[in-house]
Amino acid sequence: MEYLTTVEMSKKWGITSRRIGVLCVEGRIEGVIKKGKTWLIPSDSEKPCDARVRSGKYIKTDSNS
Numbered sequence: 295m296e297y298l299t300t301v302e303m304s305k306k307w308g309i310t311s312r313r314i315g316v317l318c319v320e321g322r323i324e325g326v327i328k329k330g331k332t333w334l335i336p337s338d339s340e341k342p343c344d345a346r347v348r349s350g351k352y353i354k355t356d357s358n359s
Contacts (some may be wrong), residue, residue: 297327297334307341317342 300311300318307314318326318333322345325336 296337298337300333300335303335303339309341 298306300314303314304311314323314335315333317323318328318335322342323335323339325339327334
């Protein structure tokens with residue numbers, strides 16, 4: 295199995311390497327291995343969905359309240 299670093303995956307997925315590191319720590323990417331200070335991610339891993347955003351639903355606030 296081929297592994298990629300967070301920097302290599304950031305180019306593939308179009309997100310920052312820091313964000314990928316956070317996803318690894320949270321356990322949201324399957325099959326990751328931490329070797330020293332480096333995360334090794336299987337090259338065939340799928341990009342997890344962004345749980346920080348609620349699919350286009352925004353909370354409307356009333357400024358008069």
